[in-house]
Amino acid sequence: MPKLLSPAVGALLAACLALSAAAQPRPDPTDARAQVPRITAKKPPPPQAADDPPSADWRAANARVERIGGWRSYARETLAPEQAR
Structure with missing residues (x-):
């Protein structure tokens, strides 16, 4: 029968x-x-x-959207055909 543990290891475990x-x-x-x-x-x-990131000033964001053309400008972007890449 083969030994599984050496006597020293067995004694330490016990x-x-x-x-x-x-x-x-x-x-x-x-x-x-x-x-x-x-x-x-x-x-x-x-x-x-x-x-x-820190939140932007909502008044400045609204002013920027107004300068760009408002929501209609964003709507035109979605309706425009995609440009070739």
């Missing part, structure tokens, strides 16, 4: 398992009165502001 079991006894899951550690929920971090 020691680690024994220490973890001795350090933290687990409550019986079938006992409704068993003492269990309290679970606390952590709050998520507050939302971060998006790196959006």
Whole structure:
């Protein structure tokens, strides 16, 4: 039968398992009165502001649209045939 673990690795693994079991006894899951550690929920971090560009002045934007020709100018752009590329 081939060896799966060297004796040193097996001893180390057994020691680690024994220490973890001795350090933290687990409550019986079938006992409704068993003492269990309290679970606390952590709050998520507050939302971060998006790196959006600063908003433009709406009055200046409206004035620019008026200079261009208003909504009719934008409507003509959509109705015009596409230029060859």
